[in-house]
Amino acid sequence: MMAYLIALDDGHGKNTSGKRTPYIDHLGHSIRENEFNKQVVKYLDTELKRNGFDTLLVAPTDVDTSLSKRTKRANNAGADAYVSIHYNAYDGSFTGSNPSGIELYVYPGNLNRKAGKLAYHIGSYLRKGTKQNYRGVKEANFQVLRETNMAAVLSENGFMDHPDEAMLMMDAEFQQEVAIEHAKGICDFFNVLYVREQSEAWFIGRRVESIFDGELRFYNQPSWSDTDVVGYLKKGYGFPEITARVPVGGGDQYKAVNSSGAVFYVTTSEKYVQVI
Ligand SMILES: [Zn+2]
Numbered sequence: 001m002m003a004y005l006i007a008l009d010d011g012h013g014k015n016t017s018g019k020r021t022p023y024i025d026h027l028g029h030s031i032r033e034n035e036f037n038k039q040v041v042k043y044l045d046t047e048l049k050r051n052g053f054d055t056l057l058v059a060p061t062d063v064d065t066s067l068s069k070r071t072k073r074a075n076n077a078g079a080d081a082y083v084s085i086h087y088n089a090y091d092g093s094f095t096g097s098n099p100s101g102i103e104l105y106v107y108p109g110n111l112n113r114k115a116g117k118l119a120y121h122i123g124s125y126l127r128k129g130t131k132q133n134y135r136g137v138k139e140a141n142f143q144v145l146r147e148t149n150m151a152a153v154l155s156e157n158g159f160m161d162h163p164d165e166a167m168l169m170m171d172a173e174f175q176q177e178v179a180i181e182h183a184k185g186i187c188d189f190f191n192v193l194y195v196r197e198q199s200e201a202w203f204i205g206r207r208v209e210s211i212f213d214g215e216l217r218f219y220n221q222p223s224w225s226d227t228d229v230v231g232y233l234k235k236g237y238g239f240p241e242i243t244a245r246v247p248v249g250g251g252d253q254y255k256a257v258n259s260s261g262a263v264f265y266v267t268t269s270e271k272y273v274q275v276i
Contacts, residue, residue, distance in 0.1 A: 003054045004190050007074035008045060009084035009144060010057075011037040013064025021166040022094050033160060034062075036169040037085045040157070043179030044085070051187055051195055058082075071147040081118060081189070082148045083182060087169060088156035100162040101133025102126050105154040107145035111137065114151035122153060122185030129181040130174075132158060132165070151189075155182065193270070203245060203275045208254050209238025212272045219265040222248045222255070230264065239264060242275065 012019045012034050019033040045055050058073045059065035074082050090099050104123050106115040119137040127134040145152045157178050158165035168174045180196075187194040196202065210216040215232035219225075239256035245268060246253055252268040254275075267273060 003052055004080040004192075005054045005056060005077060006048055006186060007056045007058050007077065007079035007082040007148075007150070008041045008048075009070050009074075009082065010034060010041040010059055011084060011086045013059070014038075014062040016064055018092075019089075021160040021169070022092060024166065031160070031166060031169050033087045033169075036087050036157070036175065038062075039172070039175045040085045040179050040182070043176050044083070044182050047179055047183035047197075048186065050197065051183060051192055053186070053190075053192075067143045068147065071144055075147075075149045079148075079150050081186065082144065082150055082152035083122075083186070084144050084152070084154040085178075085182075086154060086156045087165075088159045090159055090161050092161055094161060094163050094166075098159065098162045100159050100165050101135045102130065102158065103135035103156050104137045105140045105142060105145060105156070106137065107152065108139040108141060110145075111139060115145070115153055118151045118185065118189045119153045119155075121188040122155065122182050125181035125184040125188075126155070126157070126178070129177055129184075201245075203242045203254065206242055207238055207240050207276045208242050208256050208266060208273050209233070209276065210235050210272060211274050216266065216272055219253070220263075222246045222253055222265050224249055224251075233266070238273070239266070 014032060014034045020030040023030050048055050056074060056077050056079055058070040104119040106119050110116050123137050142154055145154060158168055160166055184194045210233040213235055215234060217229045218231055218233060219228040220230040221228050239258050242254045242256045244255040246255055253265040254268050255263060255265055257263055
């Protein structure tokens with residue numbers, strides 16, 4: 001099967017006029033919108049490639065690439081989806097009213113079509129994965145949404161003129177979070193199982209829970225033996241904290257603690273559990 005091709009758009013050129021935060025006193029300068037967009041596109045590119053997608057960076061340089069050039073590149077390449085990363089602005093000032101939060105856009109009339117579906121998938125992950133207000137999926141007659149032939153979504157991942165969200169723009173952890181949530185939504189839309197980055201111990205301290213429709217066995221020691229089973233997890237139930245991953249016979253188990261600190265062992269198989 002051929003890989004899906006995702007066109008990634010970093011919104012604006014580095015020096016596109018206007019597209020920046022108000023002057024930030026304690027930094028001594030403003031932050032350009034593209035500084036955020038570009039980093040998220042970079043992380044998203046990595047996320048998508050790891051998950052088996054091909055990507056097309058429609059504006060790979062810092063030069064101000066016109067919107068029509070961006071959409072033409074995606075159309076010519078026959079991309080399967082177009083994702084444009086942005087940061088919002090309200091009135092260009094830190095004073096007065098400062099709305100905050102994330103919103104996604106599709107071309108008018110597309111909420112119930114492919115683009116809308118893609119936007120809802122991405123939005124649901126952004127809503128869960130970030131601490132920000134979730135402002136929903138909206139319609140707008142934006143050029144990159146109008147001139148693209150494939151499912152096209154534009155995300156505004158915060159407000160440049162909200163004092164806290166302006167500072168988030170340069171937070172690498174936040175940039176990565178935004179990229180990961182986009183990648184998860186894109187995976188869902190294309191029915192691809194999202195695979196997270198396998199750094200050595202990414203699961204430590206996280207919750208493990210059953211995604212199995214039946215009853216999932218857990219054990220009081222690293223074992224697959226019937227006699228060591230001490231209970232069953234229903235779907236959605238699990239343990240709040242993984243403390244280790246241990247090899248047991250043919251597969252691994254998570255060593256995890258429940259809310260009272262008792263230690264249990266449960267499979268690491270992604271067919272049965274998810275780590276949140
Ligand atoms: Zn923008």
